Amino acid sequence: MKKFSLVLLFVALALFTNAQSISKIINASDVKRIESILSSDSMQGRKAFTAGSEKAAVFIGNEFKKIGLGTLNGLSGYSQAFTMVSPKLINISATIDSSVIDAKNVIPFTTAASLHITDKSGFRKTVLKAGAQFRKEIGAYLKFKENLIVFVDTSFAQNFTRLNRMRQQLFKSEKSVVFVLGTFAADRYDINITQELTEQQGSNVVAVIPGKSKKDEIVVFSGHYDHLGIGKVNNNDSIYNGANDDASGITAVIEMAKYYKAANKNERTLVFAAFTAEEIGGYGSQYFSKQLDPDKVVAMFNIEMIGTESKWGKNSAYITGFEKTDLGKILQKNLQGSSFSFYPDPYTDQNLFYRSDNATLALLGVPAHTISTSKMDSEANYHKLSDEVNTLDLNNMTEVIKSVIISAKSIVNGKDTPSRVKADELTR
Ligand SMILES: [Zn+2]
Numbered sequence: 001m002k003k004f005s006l007v008l009l010f011v012a013l014a015l016f017t018n019a020q021s022i023s024k025i026i027n028a029s030d031v032k033r034i035e036s037i038l039s040s041d042s043m044q045g046r047k048a049f050t051a052g053s054e055k056a057a058v059f060i061g062n063e064f065k066k067i068g069l070g071t072l073n074g075l076s077g078y079s080q081a082f083t084m085v086s087p088k089l090i091n092i093s094a095t096i097d098s099s100v101i102d103a104k105n106v107i108p109f110t111t112a113a114s115l116h117i118t119d120k121s122g123f124r125k126t127v128l129k130a131g132a133q134f135r136k137e138i139g140a141y142l143k144f145k146e147n148l149i150v151f152v153d154t155s156f157a158q159n160f161t162r163l164n165r166m167r168q169q170l171f172k173s174e175k176s177v178v179f180v181l182g183t184f185a186a187d188r189y190d191i192n193i194t195q196e197l198t199e200q201q202g203s204n205v206v207a208v209i210p211g212k213s214k215k216d217e218i219v220v221f222s223g224h225y226d227h228l229g230i231g232k233v234n235n236n237d238s239i240y241n242g243a244n245d246d247a248s249g250i251t252a253v254i255e256m257a258k259y260y261k262a263a264n265k266n267e268r269t270l271v272f273a274a275f276t277a278e279e280i281g282g283y284g285s286q287y288f289s290k291q292l293d294p295d296k297v298v299a300m301f302n303i304e305m306i307g308t309e310s311k312w313g314k315n316s317a318y319i320t321g322f323e324k325t326d327l328g329k330i331l332q333k334n335l336q337g338s339s340f341s342f343y344p345d346p347y348t349d350q351n352l353f354y355r356s357d358n359a360t361l362a363l364l365g366v367p368a369h370t371i372s373t374s375k376m377d378s379e380a381n382y383h384k385l386s387d388e389v390n391t392l393d394l395n396n397m398t399e400v401i402k403s404v405i406i407s408a409k410s411i412v413n414g415k416d417t418p419s420r421v422k423a424d425e426l427t428r
Pocket of ligand 1: 224245246278304305
């Protein structure tokens, strides 16, 4: 009995000292400073690919620099830039096996202004047969490393037109994939495509603290800095400040970077990522995910909307996709004896696991989850002009940020490795 209570005392003491050292580095006044700047009107709602979001990116980069963080392999600074292209078709003419094909039966995924391909162009030819899983196969074709021409069985005629929506925004690429509806021998074909291109530059802001002993094992902390921009004037306001969504997550990422840099004892490599273009399709996190080897990513903590109290009140949050890996259980174990509780996502019908920036890595098997406090069935200011800093509980938000650090301890120090998202989950 005596031994037992001594052990308990040590556990309590260890938690207390841990919490104390975190409180020395992370405090509500710095949380308020960062949160207020990111959600100020001068950032113009941080819409992706606008001057407002660029300003936010510069601010985040400056914070990373002040903290003294390193850069990701291959990058000269914190900015991870990429180009999105919106292609508008001007003209398509196609002849296949000497018959002329209706332009609407050809849908190209290319970021070239003009493309002329024939059976001699070296495009790999393939056929999407009746009965195949359309969405899954299309996804695989679009990830293909070579130029590709895909003849799609006419039983997919209805699905086929949906491809037009998927090609509205593409990552700039040298590679082209051309879909043609119809059954052809396709021994001879000649296709001419011209398009008008609109290019947009965006950038994630990414920083690194190399691991002490497990450099090749990566833990990602992320949020998104873009929001909805400027809308119609209503009650003298037109700026979507996105204080909760997701300036709160970015504030958390900066504060956590500050803590881990000062603590200087992470065994695994920590990557801090502020994504752009979440609100318009998750393009920033998609680009980021393609730049790393998913097998090296041990865990991802994506922080989305932690500025309000969760449905359970203060000092609590939820984890999306809780049952898909055992990351949540590890976090709960590390929080035992503290005043925090993490719960499984109570809004499973909203499919949040696949709706935020964790999704791309999760679909590659990474235990990548989102931590949030947002009451998704009743959050008063969600995606409204009124999502402003004065609606947030910054003290509680500070505590939630600390709780993520406490919960992540055994993962950051390399003692726990969460299970991967199972392959059968990934064939949705
Ligand atoms: Zn968000």
